[in-house]
Amino acid sequence: MLLGDAAAGDDPAPGAGRPAEASEARFRLHQATAAYLMAVAADRPLLVAIDDLQWADTASLGLLSDLALLLRGAVAIVITVRSGEGAAAVHDTLGLLGRHDALRLPLAGLDPAAVAELSGLRDAASVAALAERTRGNPLFIRETLRLAEDQGIDRALTGVPEGLADVLRRRLLDLPARHRPAIDAAAVLGTGADRRLLAEVVADASGADVDEALDAATALRVLDEDLRFTHDLVRETVYADIPPRRRAGLHLAALRALELRPGADLAVLARHALAAGSAAAAEAVRWASATAGQAAGRHAYEDAAQWWRRAVEAHGTLPGADPREHVELLLQLVRAQLAAGHGFSARQTRAEAVLAADRSGDPLLAARALTSLDAPGLWKFYTYGDVELHTVRRIEDALTALPEGDSELRCRLLGCLGMERYDGSADPRCDTATAEALAMARRLTASGEAGPELLAITLNARYLGVQLPEHMAELDAIGEELTRLGLPGFELLGHMIRERTRIDLFDMAGADRAAERAGVLVERLDLPWPRFQHLIWTGTRRLLDGDFDGAGNAYAAAAEAGERLNLWHTSNTLSSALLTRHFAMGDYDGAEELMAHYSPFPAHRQVIGVLIGDWRGDRTAAEAAREQGWHPLPRDFGELPGLCLQGEAQIIAGDHEACALTYRRLLPYEDRIAFGAGTFCAGPVGYYLGRMAHLGRAAGPETARAHLDTAAKRCAANGLTWWAARIARERDRIAP
Template sequence: MRFCVLGPLAVLSGGAQVEIKARQQRAVLSRLIIADGTVVSIDALIDAVWGEAPAREVVGALHTLLARIRRVIEPDRPAHNRATVLVREPSGYALRVARDAVDARRFTAAIVDGREHLTAGRPAQALTLLDAGLAEWRGAPYAEFAGEDWAVPEVIRLEESRLVAVECRFGALVELGRLAEAVPGLEAAVRKQPLREELWRLLAVGLYRSGRQADALAALRRARGHLVEELGVDPGPGLRELESMLLNHDQALLAPNTPSRPASRLSGGRAHHLAGRAEPLAALLDVADGATKDRPGYALISGEAGVGKTWLADRLVESLADRGWQVAWGRSSEMRGRPALWPWTQALTALGVSVTEQADRDLPDAAEARFQRHAGFARRLADAAATAPCLVILDDVQWADDASLRLLADLLTMAGGRLCVVAILRTGEPEGRELTELLIALTRAGAARIELPGLPADAIRSMADSSRVPLSARNLDHLVARTRGNALFVQETLRLAATEGIDAALTGVPSGVAEVIRRRLSQLGRTRPGRDDLEILTAAAVIGHGEDIPLLAAITASEPPDVLAILDAAVSARLLTPGRAFSHDLVRQTVYTGLAPAERAALHLAAADALAARPGADPESIAAHYLAVSPLAGRRAVDWARTAALASQGQLAYDDAARWWAKAAAEHAAAVLPDLSERAELLLSEVAARLDAGDIAGARRARNQALRVADTAGDEQLQMRALVAVEPQGLWILKEFDEIELQLVRRLENALGALPEEDSELRCRLLGTLGMELYDAGAEPRCDSLTAAAITMARRIGDPRLLAFALHARALAIYRTSQRAELTAISLEQADVGDRHGLPLHAVVGRMRLTLLASARLSLAEADRYSADCDALIRRLGLRLQAAQQAAWRVSRLAISGRFDAALHALDEAWERIGRLGYFQERQHYHLARGVLLVSAGRADEITGKMIDESGIGRMIPAAAHDLAVVAAAARGETDRVAELAAMPWPPVGDDWTLGVFLALRAAAVVAAGDEQEAERVHARLAPYSGCLAMGGSVLTLGPVDLHLARLALFAGRREEAEVLLRSCVSVMKRERLTWWAEQAASLLHASFRQ
């Protein structure tokens, strides 16, 4: 659904206009659109339609109007489902749509970005954006309501923005040298708007560059005449200075060489030498040269803050731009609050690539929607690269949002050729999960890794020479020692030396670059009586940049010309770039950390209030400022964090959405807001977002918080929803091994007892969840009955997603070696439901389980086919949890093939992934898997008692720890230790998913210990699985069951039985090409039956 207000109000669905006949409906909708996602009170909506009419007389009519509007803009919403577009809030109504769904927002975003590109010296990109923004206009904004009091401020803002956009467009044409197009257009423009000095300035510059100096001066005289005649004022300083420059043929008036990148943050004194950086630049150029028609190139530049990473990328840009490459930058900032995918939005916009196309958010599966969105980005990048090769620089990825990092990771396998992506990473910053995953993905993709060290002495000497700062050998040594070659530290010290002298700059040189920056900041003067210029820079540090003059003026109670003058002085001092960004983030950090907490809070609050009053402002930025003053902002912080979460979900940025939901809930608690049900709802929204992001442990933590809050609120419905909020996402159950959370079980039982007996989704989910929570090694019969009832109910209800859940719940609740036949049927149906109904998560998990089940019955070709299908789906959808579980399966597959060294290496890699997911008891499971692998490989002597004791295996699975200790002691010939362990009671082997492998381990232990009675008990339990592999879940295997049964038979003196088993085992292992296990069986056969 699209909303058009730059002209008469229009609503479009699928490109076709939806008719809204009644003027009152159009008025209400227009009022909500102007509010830009914020809540409009009932009184304000009534005023927009009925003026001063008493509210009690028209409230009912208003609700009728809103219901009719809902039917138009949410036609597919089921009658009893909660509205998601036109939403009811406690204080009124809000229209919640994607940022690109309103033409005024698209226009504003394009103009802001266009001005940014123009200021940064990228007129071509600016022109593309400005043209796109201006193309949104169809007439006067909010045409039929333009005179209404509630519309006037927004209409004025939009019309003023359009005039500024026109000026910027002419500015881009002039900078591009398209004077034949620019000058006639400017002549027409100054006739329509004779009081806009920027149009006159551009006309004069365009005429001068066309070789028409006299006409340029005449244009300025005409401008003066209009201003004096109509306003009684002289032209401003800009036009007066331009006149002087024209008369003096100032070289600055000549057309510049248009740069294709932002000014380097380390430009001064370093623009023309490569001392110390020639080798890494050559490596980057090799990556670009290797980006062929079919293969993209990737590189990662890393190093400490200020070492010169961005400067190196600038040199790459210069080299490739000269060869005709298209170049785009995407920057991230430590200042939180940018929309999801912000660096990619910047970069793709610079390439002229649309960033508004979205995947279908109504798909039932979050992973599928994300895949479609990322595939769309890849296609549009390929289209851009078809005209000329593309270089994309992503700067400061350590601060990028998770959605941007995940997009880059997915593009490694999706993107086409003629594309080079360079990521820049500051080391020493905390690495989140998504950044860690990206770095691993870059390594796997063969990305060039360039780690920048400090500059050598000759490079520092070159910088000093370029800065005209003489350095003696002693001073050079001093500077090298203090700065350790950090380029920014060197540069700032040289700039200080340029004003204070080299001796003063090096006398007591500060121990860090921040101290140098502070000394340089102290040199700023006062351009306003009684006020410090640093006040403006501190405000800029709070909002993250100095580009938004009106915002800085608003939060510092200053006049815009004063703000501009101070920022220009900071540009001259090279504290800011020409585009008014901070010259380096360390400069911003130094200014920001110098603020007292009260000053900082006041500026954040002022910035948030100013942005909140500005239509079209990013909710993420507003929320970040309000949250920075927690808990002072209270309700405002909660509401804007909620809006930011919804905006992130609209971009399929589920990790970011989860963080915003969590912040909203935390702020709700910090501000002691009274509505506990609202807080629980916020936490349940966090649960859903974390599940969509694949963060299972985080979802469970948020669920537990929601339960506690719902308990305090006494809200039974919320309690029940919280109980079933965490849906399993993979093969492994979401709790500690063989542990039952009794409190949670009791709550689930009570909830079921409180619900009516009739079918409902909630009851079905409670049945399945309780069945899963009861699972342990004791074969609890209710696991079977509850999950069977859940499947039956789901079939009656007829909801495919609910049926997929019920099937998955049953598979987890009855996952026992003895249940393999039913598990196979369940898994086949789960995969089929996933395939037919667009639920790829269930399609993957069903096949993953089928992989394990086929392996256990020695149908390895079938297992490998299922596994290949899983790998393809996991790669396609970027499923992190399922990828980790597949990595665990590959350990088992290598062990089945007898490749134990590779299996041990794969185990380390798999558990590195699993550890990043925060899974339950991952350390114990790792050491258990390692021990089983060593037993399979015939290397049990490498299992130490310390490894068993300190890993915690004994607390998790006592039988496994005991039997590993017996087998390891026997392998080392420690007969006394074996006898000591054998004298203890044998811990029971539980009837769960580990039964097969731990019965095989027990078989090896009892033979080593010589316990005939236990051997008979083990034989009886293991015999039903003859002809299978001894497996436990994804990663544990001890080879063919028949090999272990044969050892038990030999131990008991049943030689004929053993011989039959061994001969069959050798035959089957050879058929399946499992050479290691065939040799083990053949060796035992030969040793036992030589005659």
């Protein structure tokens, strides 16, 4: 690992702090590492060599990514990685390094001349056969030559199986059977083996048998003098051939021996305990939990989530285990998943925690589990349009069971209830529950019974529960307040809210200032979801300027970020944003492919279907909508752009009565931009009112001209010159 365990000692206790604060601490750690390397490089040239990057953990990959930016070429870094191996995060890191002009040197197999030099063979035919058989792989070449020492080159070339493992197994047959236990134990221990430890694992009190086995393995070049296998593939082959029950027993013996050593690595203990199976399940929970805490301490949240999951799974196998302890492990996993940006996985884990809490018989524990999704969130932690009614009922039951009066848990439950009910129906309980929660949070904070974190969580709940056009001023104020609470993650959320609300309120300069600050925090905190969301906003902001190429580039970057996330509903958001671009350009070529991911609501699909059909010269969808009626639009963050586009569809369909109703619904928001929280922006509402008044016959031509004239002036005053010109052209088409 590039990050040493000592880094964890500088941070609060594992699990402490918010995900965003931890991310900021991680970035400071990376800055300190870069400063140290630059200080060393100031006196003499410095080369940092990193071998086998495909085995790096996520914390090390994050450090390497930041070093590429922070060092700015002051230190030379050489990395080796096996082609095609490693997790997706490894290849993401390589891609990032490539954007910093890293020099790539692909290493192909050795050519015949190099094979001849390595092998020492003088016969050209044998060299050619060896090169062809091994494809120039140095390890394959060496292993084939070692086999040739015993059987001759001709037989080695013709008799070597295609898999290297079979080559190794043939060599291992030369080890006497009495030596295999020690070699098997060495394979189980890996690079941490030493003679005394091996003797303990195989119960060789004197160590004589182990010494004899190690000497024999060294002579056969299975092991090096330092007791490491000559190649990891050798160790992996030996390990794979150990019968499962014996392998588990060796892991258990290794665990028992290593637990007595105060300097043992926590992750090594955890791996041995997990591999030992049911005989060490309790130890697996202990050491996996400790390793997860250590990973969180060095800001390796992906690793922390993986280790918490292993701890949960091991605890689930313990007969008679305390269900309350199981819930606590699951809640630790939720926190790690939120910190890593895995919101949907965290939601699934929350459901597990609630069920486990039920088995404990502790209603307060179940309530804690229900409110565990408390990370800063611009969007809800599940696919929009769904409401988990069973979760809503559980929250309501938990509220009923709590004593009356103010409490942090009641406050959290009320906020959670409002968020859960937000589904496009404008359920009044979203408003009442979050309003009650926010008032309670302010009282608890003012009395000193709660800190700013509760207020931030409740403000976030209020924002998510009442995203409606009539609440826009309040939403903007929520964003402003979040930026002043001194909590970096919620500060970022506040700026990201305001980069959206300010545009809705036609304040482009204010939105751009908020976006600039949000961009700085996105880079500093390195949180994956906010990065994706900010890129979506960037593309939509460029659409307002008529910069279609710039918007496309930003959406492409968002798509790349979304693929790396591999999380919930990025495809829906991207489809919505890309449809926005099609609509702004007036070109729907390829838009039909986006419809499948666009929205779960029939009204949205109906409107887009009419617009695409009209562009293709097909009035089927328009006539069907007029005949069958228009689906009601969801009342949510996308209500204004939805109404604008529905009005356009009604103009196409010639449904003047319906258009007049849409016009009246939009009229109170004439001074707004229908921004749709950045995911679907229709543009200035006044433009659509003018078109509906004129083409939809919702009002007279003078009213239409007035709408358009006001909208054009407002756009010009806010620097939206593309929109100002478009609206002016529309106005000039109306006869005086």
